Amino acid sequence: MTNVVIDIDDVSFNYGSVPVLENISLKIHEDEFIGIIGPNASGKSTLLKLILGLLEPDKGTISKFNHDGKAQRNHIGYVPQHSTFSRDFPVTVGEVVMMGHITASSKFFRYSRKEIELAKQVMQKLEIEEIEKRQVGELSGGQLQRVLIARALVCQPEILILDEPTANVDMRIEEDIFSLLKNYSEHMTIIVVSHDIAFISGYVNRVACLNRTLVCHNTESISGKMIEELYDAPVKMIHHHH
Amino acid sequence: MNEFITALTEYTFLQNAIFACLLASIGCGVIGSYVVVKQISFLTGGIAHSVLAGMGMAYFYNASPIMGAIIAALVSSIMIGWINLRWKEHEDVLIAAFWSAGMAIGILFLSRTPGYNVDLMSYLFGNILLITRSDLSLMFLLDIVVLAFVFVYYKHFLVSVFDEEFARLRGINTEFFYILLLCLISITIVILIQLVGLIMVIALLTLPAAIANQYVTSLHKMFLLSAVICAVISVAGVAISFGPDLPTGSVIVLTACCAYFSSVIFKQVSGR
Numbered sequence: 001m002t003n004v005v006i007d008i009d010d011v012s013f014n015y016g017s018v019p020v021l022e023n024i025s026l027k028i029h030e031d032e033f034i035g036i037i038g039p040n041a042s043g044k045s046t047l048l049k050l051i052l053g054l055l056e057p058d059k060g061t062i063s064k065f066n067h068d069g070k071a072q073r074n075h076i077g078y079v080p081q082h083s084t085f086s087r088d089f090p091v092t093v094g095e096v097v098m099m100g101h102i103t104a105s106s107k108f109f110r111y112s113r114k115e116i117e118l119a120k121q122v123m124q125k126l127e128i129e130e131i132e133k134r135q136v137g138e139l140s141g142g143q144l145q146r147v148l149i150a151r152a153l154v155c156q157p158e159i160l161i162l163d164e165p166t167a168n169v170d171m172r173i174e175e176d177i178f179s180l181l182k183n184y185s186e187h188m189t190i191i192v193v194s195h196d197i198a199f200i201s202g203y204v205n206r207v208a209c210l211n212r213t214l215v216c217h218n219t220e221s222i223s224g225k226m227i228e229e230l231y232d233a234p235v236k237m238i239h240h241h242h
Numbered sequence: 243m244n245e246f247i248t249a250l251t252e253y254t255f256l257q258n259a260i261f262a263c264l265l266a267s268i269g270c271g272v273i274g275s276y277v278v279v280k281q282i283s284f285l286t287g288g289i290a291h292s293v294l295a296g297m298g299m300a301y302f303y304n305a306s307p308i309m310g311a312i313i314a315a316l317v318s319s320i321m322i323g324w325i326n327l328r329w330k331e332h333e334d335v336l337i338a339a340f341w342s343a344g345m346a347i348g349i350l351f352l353s354r355t356p357g358y359n360v361d362l363m364s365y366l367f368g369n370i371l372l373i374t375r376s377d378l379s380l381m382f383l384l385d386i387v388v389l390a391f392v393f394v395y396y397k398h399f400l401v402s403v404f405d406e407e408f409a410r411l412r413g414i415n416t417e418f419f420y421i422l423l424l425c426l427i428s429i430t431i432v433i434l435i436q437l438v439g440l441i442m443v444i445a446l447l448t449l450p451a452a453i454a455n456q457y458v459t460s461l462h463k464m465f466l467l468s469a470v471i472c473a474v475i476s477v478a479g480v481a482i483s484f485g486p487d488l489p490t491g492s493v494i495v496l497t498a499c500c501a502y503f504s505s506v507i508f509k510q511v512s513g514r
Contacts, residue, residue: 109396
């Protein structure tokens with residue numbers, strides 16, 4: 001955990017006149033597994049979109065680097081919180097996963113053998129290879145989440161960013177998804193946004209608490225008092241041991 | 243029916259009409275699928291109606307109305323697309339404005355053009371039986387243009403239409419492909435105007451693809467199936483209208499509506 005891969009420096013962002021983020025500074029290191037938590041409307045998703053470059057900060061800078069320390073943009077895989085597509089969109093699981101290979105210079109219908117092979121491996125790891133031919137609209141929440149994670153992994157990212165990856169799935173699948181991410185985090189930087197601090201603290205190296213401004217901690221040092229400050233209400237702490 | 247088949251072997255205008263149906267079905271199947279999955283049928287209707295402005299001007303200046311239609315369709319789709327990207331929250335109002343302004347400009351120019359033009363009625367409501375060899379060549383050419391773009395940029399269109407945010411993250415210029423898609427839609431509108439007229443064009447760009455969408459799991463299969471459905475519907479429309487001498491465009495549109503509702507009911511009854 002030496003190289004900084006994302007350097008967020010004094011970033012502020014407003015939607016119109018409403019301040020969403022104020023003076024955020026955060027360095028994220030190579031192969032770190034970091035959780036960003038905070039109440040609803042605390043700016044978590046906005047911070048992710050700024051990191052992804054989908055939004056531009058009103059103040060401050062966000063720099064991204066690859067493992068050589070060079071500035072880079074496109075080695076980020078993203079798993080969105082809400083899938084915006086309509087349920088009857090005619091596209092199969094396999095086709096969605098393959099979208100991870102599409103770049104600005106792609107042409108025609110076909111994919112190379114290497115691209116197909118990589119997608120197969122990722123689908124096997126995520127245990128979605130049996131549903132490859134299914135239409136995405138027929139999937140359960142947990143299956144869809146795995147498909148979107150697979151698509152992000154097919155991009156071969158150095159940084160993987162997930163926005164509430166377990167918001168629409170039950171507890172057992174939530175555990176599955178996080179142990180999977182834990183495995184990937186050994187050779188990949190992972191940023192996960194969640195509202196569920198008690199759960200993610202068992203997996204991540206570090207938690208950043210966000211409520212328009214940012215306080216950063218190691219997981220060990222999170223106390224009930226800090227969470228009370230963050231959520232503005234008493235919170236029951238549950239300790240996980242993994 | 244027999245009467246129709248006998249006539250088909252005898253009359254070139256009927257053969258031309260059938261060729262026109264088949265050529266139109268190619269564009270209709272491919273581009274109609276995008277209109278349906280991207281849910282922009284109202285926008286497509288807006289572009290179709292604004293075409294009248296170009297036709298009206300072409301009549302007034304004694305130029306080729308179909309060229310006027312192509313230019314007007316391209317101009318209005320680029321303008322609608324460009325404004326829409328910057329002013330998203332009022333999309334429906336914007337479309338209504340283009341829709342009615344296009345018709346109004348067209349009618350103003352026509353009112354100043356001496357004489358009443360029968361051709362104009364055929365562009366408004368379609369007259370497939372008047373289609374000539376040169377019309378067919380133009381339809382063929384426009385089909386090639388549409389297919390070439392879709393063939394080369396299939397992946398870009400797929401990912402932009404399916405998940406725009408993800409496409410942007412992959413470095414794809416989604417705004418460019420949105421406007422390019424609207425331009426391909428406008429070209430297809432011009433192809434279809436020859437069949438059913440600009441007022442009813444929206445039926446052929448949505449209903450066959452919407453039927454196909456109920457049976458396929460992939461976009462490229464939807465292209466093929468909706469092209470076949472469009473061909474069957476339009477040829478059937480020509481055949482049905484021929485005997486009793488009904489307006490062909492209207493019969494094609496009503497056939498498409500019947501097919502769509504039958505398919506919806508069939509799907510409801512049989513379950514997914």
